[in-house]
Amino acid sequence: MTEPDRRRVLYVIVCAAGPAGDVGKLVTLAHQRGWDVQIIATPSALDFIDVPALEARIGRPVRSQYRKPGEPRSPKADAIIVAPATYNTVNKWAAGISDTYALGILAEAPGLGIPVVVLPFVKVNVGPK
Known part of the structure; x- marks a missing residue:
């Protein structure tokens, strides 16, 4: 396949938060818009997602480590979305900490010119008034 014929590849980085279980909806929307999807989960996120079902949908392994x-290598990303992005991941990324595969991908993205969209999910505990 020549480069112009290659489908765009969206990396979906999934963090360990409640909405992670709905990442399949994002995969469906991306597929409907002509994207191939590579899911990258933080190690903790693996407990929040249905890995075998997602692998069947995307046609490749869900990655959580190097x-x-x-x-085989993952395909080159054309864009990255982090959803849900936890407080932990956002802060480690901002501090330059790259202690997971997902954070390594995020650390490299700006230098490679890959656009990144981050959808934070922060649980706020509101006490009694």
């Missing part, structure tokens, strides 16, 4: 030698 690949091992000999494993």
Whole structure:
């Protein structure tokens, strides 16, 4: 496949928060708009998503760690969306901490010119008045 024929690739970075279980809706919307999707989950997010179902939908493994030698590379990202983005991930990214595969991808994106959209999800505890 030549470069102009290549479908656009959207990386969906999923963090460990309640809305993570709905990431399949985002996959559907991306597919409807002609995007291929690569899901990258933080290690904690794996407990929030249905990995086998998502892998069946996207046709590739859900990634949560760096690949091992000999494993295939993920396709090059054309855009990245972080949804839901937790307070922890946003703050580590801002501080330059790259202790997970997901944060490594986010750290590299600006230098590679890859646009990133972040949808924060922060649980706010509101006490009695």
